[in-house]
Amino acid sequence: MKSTTARNLAAAVTVGALLAAAGCSEGDPAGSSKSAERTLRAAFAGGGSSETLNYLAGPTALDFVRAKLVHAPLCELDPKAPDGVSYGVVETITASEDLKTYTLRVRDGVKFTDGKLLTSADVLYSLRAPMLLKGLPFTMLISRNFDMDAASAPDASTVILPAKSPIADGREVICQTTLAIPDKTTEFTTSTPSSGPFTIESFEPGQSTLLKRNDSYYGQAPALEKIELRSIPDGSARVNALRQGQVDFISAVGPAEAKTLETADGLKVTNSELPYASYLQYTMNIKAKPFDDPRVREAFRLAVDRKRIVQNVYYGRAFVGNDIPALGFPSYNTALAQRGHDPERAKQLLTEAGAAGIKVELTAGPEMPGMVETATLIIEDLKAIGVQATLRELPAGQLFADYPAYLSWPFKAGYTPPAYFEINHAPGTFPDVDALVLTARSAVTGQERLTASHQAQKLLWEKGNQIAPVFVPTINAASDRVDGVRELQFPDLSRVTLRN
Amino acid sequence: MRLAGWLTMRVAAAAATLIALSAVVFWATEELPGDAVGTSAGPNATDAERAAIRVSLGLDRPAGERYLEWIGQAMRGDLGESLLTGRDVGEIIGDRLSTSAAVLLPAAVVIVVLAVGLGAAAGLRVGGRWDRALSAITLGLVGSSDFLLATALLVVFTAWWPVLPAVALVPAGEELWEHPDLVALPAIALALGGFGAAMRLLRASVAQTADTGFAEFARLNGIRGVRYVWMVVANAAPSALHGLSIVLAGLLGGSIVVETLFNVPGIGFELSQAVAERDVPLVQGLSLTLGAATLTILLAGDLCAAMLGRHQAHPPGVA
Numbered sequence: 001m002k003s004t005t006a007r008n009l010a011a012a013v014t015v016g017a018l019l020a021a022a023g024c025s026e027g028d029p030a031g032s033s034k035s036a037e038r039t040l041r042a043a044f045a046g047g048g049s050s051e052t053l054n055y056l057a058g059p060t061a062l063d064f065v066r067a068k069l070v071h072a073p074l075c076e077l078d079p080k081a082p083d084g085v086s087y088g089v090v091e092t093i094t095a096s097e098d099l100k101t102y103t104l105r106v107r108d109g110v111k112f113t114d115g116k117l118l119t120s121a122d123v124l125y126s127l128r129a130p131m132l133l134k135g136l137p138f139t140m141l142i143s144r145n146f147d148m149d150a151a152s153a154p155d156a157s158t159v160i161l162p163a164k165s166p167i168a169d170g171r172e173v174i175c176q177t178t179l180a181i182p183d184k185t186t187e188f189t190t191s192t193p194s195s196g197p198f199t200i201e202s203f204e205p206g207q208s209t210l211l212k213r214n215d216s217y218y219g220q221a222p223a224l225e226k227i228e229l230r231s232i233p234d235g236s237a238r239v240n241a242l243r244q245g246q247v248d249f250i251s252a253v254g255p256a257e258a259k260t261l262e263t264a265d266g267l268k269v270t271n272s273e274l275p276y277a278s279y280l281q282y283t284m285n286i287k288a289k290p291f292d293d294p295r296v297r298e299a300f301r302l303a304v305d306r307k308r309i310v311q312n313v314y315y316g317r318a319f320v321g322n323d324i325p326a327l328g329f330p331s332y333n334t335a336l337a338q339r340g341h342d343p344e345r346a347k348q349l350l351t352e353a354g355a356a357g358i359k360v361e362l363t364a365g366p367e368m369p370g371m372v373e374t375a376t377l378i379i380e381d382l383k384a385i386g387v388q389a390t391l392r393e394l395p396a397g398q399l400f401a402d403y404p405a406y407l408s409w410p411f412k413a414g415y416t417p418p419a420y421f422e423i424n425h426a427p428g429t430f431p432d433v434d435a436l437v438l439t440a441r442s443a444v445t446g447q448e449r450l451t452a453s454h455q456a457q458k459l460l461w462e463k464g465n466q467i468a469p470v471f472v473p474t475i476n477a478a479s480d481r482v483d484g485v486r487e488l489q490f491p492d493l494s495r496v497t498l499r500n
Numbered sequence: 501m502r503l504a505g506w507l508t509m510r511v512a513a514a515a516a517t518l519i520a521l522s523a524v525v526f527w528a529t530e531e532l533p534g535d536a537v538g539t540s541a542g543p544n545a546t547d548a549e550r551a552a553i554r555v556s557l558g559l560d561r562p563a564g565e566r567y568l569e570w571i572g573q574a575m576r577g578d579l580g581e582s583l584l585t586g587r588d589v590g591e592i593i594g595d596r597l598s599t600s601a602a603v604l605l606p607a608a609v610v611i612v613v614l615a616v617g618l619g620a621a622a623g624l625r626v627g628g629r630w631d632r633a634l635s636a637i638t639l640g641l642v643g644s645s646d647f648l649l650a651t652a653l654l655v656v657f658t659a660w661w662p663v664l665p666a667v668a669l670v671p672a673g674e675e676l677w678e679h680p681d682l683v684a685l686p687a688i689a690l691a692l693g694g695f696g697a698a699m700r701l702l703r704a705s706v707a708q709t710a711d712t713g714f715a716e717f718a719r720l721n722g723i724r725g726v727r728y729v730w731m732v733v734a735n736a737a738p739s740a741l742h743g744l745s746i747v748l749a750g751l752l753g754g755s756i757v758v759e760t761l762f763n764v765p766g767i768g769f770e771l772s773q774a775v776a777e778r779d780v781p782l783v784q785g786l787s788l789t790l791g792a793a794t795l796t797i798l799l800a801g802d803l804c805a806a807m808l809g810r811h812q813a814h815p816p817g818v819a
Contacts, residue, residue, distance in 0.1 A: 048765070048773030049592045049782070050584040057585070134556055137549045144546075201672075205585070206765050206773075208672045230669060233773070237763045240666035244658060247669070397776035401535070403550065 039226040040482065040496050042249040043238050046231025051205040053188035055179060056135030061251065061490045064177075066209055066229055069494055071179035072110070072195040072219070074123060076488075077172060077420070079275055079330050084420075085175040089118055089195060089218070090159075093174060099166035099442060102146070102174070104159040110218040112182055112193035120153035125183040127151065127161070127174070133186065138177065141423065145173045166442045168449055172420050197222045197494040206231050223484075223497045242267065242477055248498070249478040251491050254369045255314045258475045269477045271317050272487035274328030277471035278368060279321070279416040282378060284465045286429060288410035290355045294463045299349035303381045305341040306469045313373040317475055321468035324457045326421035328471075331440075331450060333457040346385045359388040364413035365399035370472060371413050378467065415472070418489050422453055433459050503806065510802070514795040518788060522574070525787045526567050529780050535559055536583045536778045557583050570784065579788075580781040589785040592770065597789065600755060600766030602677035607690035608748050614691070615698035615744065620733050622699070623706025634699070641696035646757040650689040654761075657685060667763045676764065686762040693754055694747050701743035705736040738805040745801020749794040 044062035052058040055067030075093065078086035083093070091107040110118040125132075128148050130139035142148065146161045153159050163170060180195045181188075190200040197219065198211035209229040213222050230247060232238040238250045239257050243264065253261065258269045284291035284300065291297055306320045319327060322339055326332050350356045360382070364375035375391055382389035399413065400406055406414075416424065422441050427434040436456035443449045460466075476491055481499045486492040537554045554560050573580055579589040618638075622631040641649070658666040668682040676682060709715055709732050718731060756768030767786060774782040 047777075048770045049587060049596070050582065050773070050777055050779065052585050134552075137546070140549060204672060205587070206770070207670065210672045228672070231765075232667060232669075232763045233769075234760050234763060237667050237761060240654065240658065241669065241763075244662065244666050246665055246667055401532075401778060403537075 038224050038498060039228055040224050040249060040493060040498055041228045041230065041247040042251070042491075042493060043230040043232045043241055043247045044251050045233050045235075045238070046206065047233070048206045051231060053190070053192070053200070053203060054133070055188075056130050056133050056139050059136060062229060062231060065251075065490050065493070066211070067179055068196065068490075068492065069198045069211055069227065070194045070196045070200055071181055072197075072217075073175070074104070074126065074178045074180055075171070075175040077175050079328070083171055084169075084330065085171045089180045090123060090174075093171045095168065095170055099168050099170075099444070100163050102161045102163065102170045104161065104174070106157040106159065107218065108157065110180075110195060111216050112195050113199055113214060113216060114182075114193040116182070116193070118180060118195055119156045119183075120159045121156075121183045122180060123159050124151060124153045125185070126178055126180050127159070129181060129185070141173055141176055142178065145170065145423075168443070168446075169420065169423055169441055173423055176419065176423075198227060201226070220495065222494050224493075227493055227496075239477070242479070245479070248482050249476065249485065249491075249493070249496075251474065251476050252369070253475040253477050255317055255475065258317060258477065259315045261477050266480055267477055268480050269475065270485070270487060271473040271475045272489070272491075273473070274319060274471070275326065275332075276418045276487060276489050277319055277327065277473040278418060279325045279327070279468060280368065280371060280374065280413075280470055280472050281325075281415065282362065282364075282375065282411065282413050282467040282469075284467070285408075285410045285412075286465050290353070290358050290360070291410060291465060293353045293355065295349045295353040296355050296358075297463065297465055299346040299353070299355075299385065300382065300387075301339055301467050302342045302346040302349070303385045303387075304378055304467055304469050305381055306339075307341070309370075309374050309377050309469050313370045313377065314470065314472065317473060318370070319471040319473070321470050322461065323464060323466060323468045324421075324460050325416060325424075325468065326419065328418075329420055331421060331453045333454040333461075335454065336458060336461050339461075343381075343385050350385060350387070357386050357388060359390075360411050361390050361392050362411045362413070363392045363394065363399070363409050365394035366396050367399050367413075368415050368472060369475070370470075371415065374469060375413055378469070421457065425456075429465060430459065430463070433464075506806075507803070510799055514792075514799060517795060518791055519571070521791045522571060522784060522788055523567065525784055526563075526570070526780070529775070529778065529783050530563050532775075532778065536780070559583075566780075570781065574784075574788075579785040582782045583779045584777055589781050592782065593767070593785050593789050596765065596767040596770045596786070599676050599764060600752075600759070600768065602675070602683055603686045603690065603759070603764055603766065604751055604755060606683055606687040607694065607751060610687065610691035611695040611698055611747065611751075612744070614695045615702050615747075616733065618695075619699040619702030619740070620706050620729060620736075623703040623736070624710055624729065624732065626703075626707045626710075631703075634703075638696035638699050641692055642700070644693070646689065646693045646754050647761065649692050650686075650758050650761045653685055653689050653692075669763070686758050686764050689758050689762070690751055690755060693758075694751055698740075698744045698747040701747075702733075702736065702740040705740040706732055709736040734808070738808045741801050741805040741808070745798050745804075748801075749797040752790050752793055 044065060045060065046062040047060045051060065052063060055063055073088040074090040075085045075087045089107050089110050090104045092105045094103050104123060106120050106123050112118060127142055129135065131143050131148060145164060145167060147164050151161045182193050185192060190203050194214055197214055197217045199214045201210040201212045203209045211227040213225050232241055235254050235257060239253065239261065241247045242250045261267055261269050284297055286292055301323055310316060310318045310320055321327060322336060324333065362375055362379060364372050366372050372393055379389045379391050406412060422437055425437045433456045436452045440449050440453035440456060443452060476485065476487065482496060484495045484497045486495060536557055537550055537559060570580060581588055582592065618634055622634045625631055654666055657664040664685050665682055668676060668686065670676050670679060670682065715732055718728060723731065755766060756772055759766045759769035767790065771786040774786060
C-alpha cells in the first residue's frame with residue numbers, strides 16, 4: 001500500500017515539474033527581436049550601474065561609444081589625413097608660426113537638437129569641461145598642454161587656445177577625445193541637447209540605451225533609425241547573444257571566441273586594423289635589480305618568441321611589436337630592425353651581466369584579452385634562457401587599482417590604447433628620450449620633429465625597459481546583415497547599414 | 501507571548517549582526533589593494549590628478565571617520581551615493597533587487613515544490629529504486645558547481661534544442677518578471693543547484709519520522725494514502741525547514757555566478773562589479789541588503805518551524 005502512495009506521489013510531482021518546465025519554455029527565444037527593422041542591436045562589455053551618460057566620467061568603451069554617437073566630435077585622430085586629424089564641428093585648426101597659439105574655426109550651421117546654433121562658446125566650453133566637471137585623467141590631455149584659463153572665443157566662430165609651451169602636435173591633443181557639448185552643461189541626462197548623429201531615447205545604466213536618429217545632424221545622415229546599445233559584461237554571454245540572434249553586433253570578442261565564431265553560419269568576425277591596436281607591454285623597472293642593467297633588458301626582449309604569441313594567444317589576430325609604441329602611426333620608426341627571437345644571444349647577455357639563473361616575478365591580470373596568456377608564454381620563454389621566472393596573476397580589476405604599488409613592482413604587464421607616441425609619452429625613465437620627445441613636439445620644422453621622434457624611438461628600442469611583443473586589435477563580431485562599422489579604437493556605428 | 505519575546509530577541513540579534521557585518525565589509529573593502537581612485541583614474545593619470553580625485557571622493561579622510569559617517573546616515577535610512585556616478589545607492593539597490601527577485605522567487609518555488617515532493621517520495625521508501633535513483637541525481641547536482649549546471653543548461657536549451665534565449669536581455673523600459681522566457685534558464689539553473697540539498701534534508705527527516713513508533717501506530721490504525729503522507733511530512737517539516745531556509749538564503753550568494761553567465765543585472769552581479777570598482781558605499785549597501793535578506797529568510801524559516809512545532813513541549817531554541 002505504501003508503495004502505491006509513493007508511486008502516485010512521484011507521478012504527480014513529475015507531471016507538475018514537466019508542466020512547470022513547459023510553461024517556462026513558451027515565448028520567443030530571440031528575446032527582444034521584435035524591434036523595428038532598422039534598429040541595430042549592439043552589445044558591449046559595459047559596466048554595472050556605474051555606466052554614465054557623462055563621457056568625462058565614464059571609463060568604459062560603451063560610455064565613450066555612446067557619447068560619440070550622441071555628441072559630435074570636434075575632430076578625430078586620422079593618421080591618414082594631411083593634418084593627422086579629420087575635422088568635425090571644428091572646420092580647421094591652425095597653429096601660429098611660433099607654435100604657441102592654436103586657432104579653431106567652428107563649422108557654420110551646426111545645430112543642437114534644441115535648435116540652438118553651435119558656436120565658439122560651446123566649443124570652448126567643451127574643451128574646458130574636463131576641468132570644470134572633474135573629468136577622468138584621460139580627458140585631461142588638453143589642460144596638460146594648453147592654458148585653458150587664458151583660452152578665449154573672440155567671435156562666434158573662433159576659439160583661441162594658448163599652448164603652455166610651444167607644441168607642433170596641438171591638433172592631435174585637441175582631437176584625441178573632445179566631443180561637442182552645449183555651453184554650461186553641468187549634468188548629462190537623456191534630454192541634454194545633442195549635436196551628434198543620434199539622440200538618446202532611453203537609458204538604463206548597466207542594461208540598455210536606446211538611441212534615435214537625429215534628423216538635424218549636420219553630417220552624413222545615418223541609415224539606421226535606431227541603435228539599441230546593450231551591456232553584457234561576460235564575454236561568453238555576449239557571444240551567446242550574437243549566436244542566438246538576440247543582438248546583431250558584439251564588441252570586445254576574445255581571440256579564442258573569435259576562432260569559434262569564424263566558422264559559424266551567418267556571422268562574421270572582424271578586427272580593427274593598424275594603427276587601431278593597443279600597445280601591450282611588459283615593463284621592467286630600471287630602478288630595481290636586475291633590470292638596472294641594459295644587457296638584462298635586452299636579453300629578456302630577445303628571449304620572447306613574438307610569432308608564437310601571435311599564433312597561440314591571438315590565433316593570428318594581433319600584430320608583431322618591436323618594443324616601441326604607436327605601431328602604424330605616421331611617426332612610427334619603421335627603419336628599426338624587427339627584434340627577433342634569439343635565446344642563445346639572450347643567454348650570453350645574461351651571463352655577461354652576471355644575471356644567469358636570476359629570479360624574477362611578472363605581475364599580470366586580465367585587463368585586456370590575452371594579457372595573462374601572453375605573460376604565461378613570456379615566462380616559458382624566460383625559463384628557456386635559464387631565468388627562474390614566475391607569474392603572479394591578479395584577479396580582474398586589480399592590476400591598476402593600487403597605482404603606486406603598480407609602479408613599484410619590478411616586472412609587470414600593462415597596456416596603452418592606440419595613440420600617438422609623442423603626446424602620450426610618460427617622462428621620467430630616460431632623460432635623453434624625454435628631451436628628444438620634447439624636441440619632437442616643439443621643433444619648428446616637420447623634418448626636425450620627425451628626426452627627433454625617430455631618434456627617441458631608436459633609444460627606446462636599444463635600451464628601453466618595455467617588452468612589447470604584440471599590438472592587440474579590438475575584435476568585433478556581427479551578423480552578416482551588418483555593414484559599415486568603422487573599426488577605430490572603439491567601433492563607430494554611425495554609418496552602419498542593416499540588410500534584411 | 502513567549503513567541504513574541506523570542507521574536508524580539510531574534511530581531512535584535514539580527515540588527516546587531518548587520519551592524520557587525522557592515523563593519524567587517526567596510527574593513528574588508530578598505531583592506532583590498534587599491535581604491536576607487538585607482539580604478540577610475542586609469543593608468544595614465546598624473547599624481548596630482550590622482551590626489552584631486554581622492555579629495556573629491558572624500559577618500560583622503562581616515563577610514564574610521566568615513567565609516568562612522570556612513571553608519572550614521574544608514575541608521576537614518578540614507579545609504580549614501582555611489583562614489584563613481586553619484587547615483588543614490590538605495591535607488592540602485594531597489595532596481596537590482598527587483599531584478600534578482602524575478603529570478604530568485606521562481607527558483608525558490610521550484611526548489612520548495614521539488615524538495616517537498618521528491619523528498620517525501622524518497623523518504624517514505626528509503627532504499628527503494630526510486631530513492632536510489634533520486635539519491636544519485638541529487639548527489640550529482642549537489643556536487644556540481646552552479647557554473648557547470650548553468651553551462652549544461654545553455655548547451656541543451658540554446659544550442660541543441662534552441663527554445664530559450666541564452667542571455668536575459670530585457671527590452672528597454674520593461675521589467676525582467678514580465679518576460680518568463682528570459683527568467684526560465686537562470687531560475688532553473690539556481691533551482692537545480694539548490695534543490696538537491698533541500699530535498700536530501702527533507703528525505704532524511706521524512707525517513708526518520710516514518711520510522712518512529714508514532715508513524716507505525718498511525719499505520720496500524722489504518723491511516724493510509726494522502727492522509728498518512730501529509731501526517732508524516734507535517735511532522736518531518738519543522739526540522740527540515742531550517743535546512744530549507746539555509747538553502748534558500750544560499751541562493752542569494754549562488755546567484756552571482758548565474759547572474760553573470762545569463763547577464764541578469766541583479767544584486768549579486770552588481771556587487772561583483774562594485775567590488776571590482778572599489779565603490780565602497782555601493783558595496784556596503786549591497787552587502788547589507790544581501791545580509792538583511794539572508795537573516796530575514798533564516799528568521800522566517802525558524803518562525804515557520806516554530807509555528808509548525810508549536811505543539812512541542814519546549815519553545816524553539818532561543819537565539
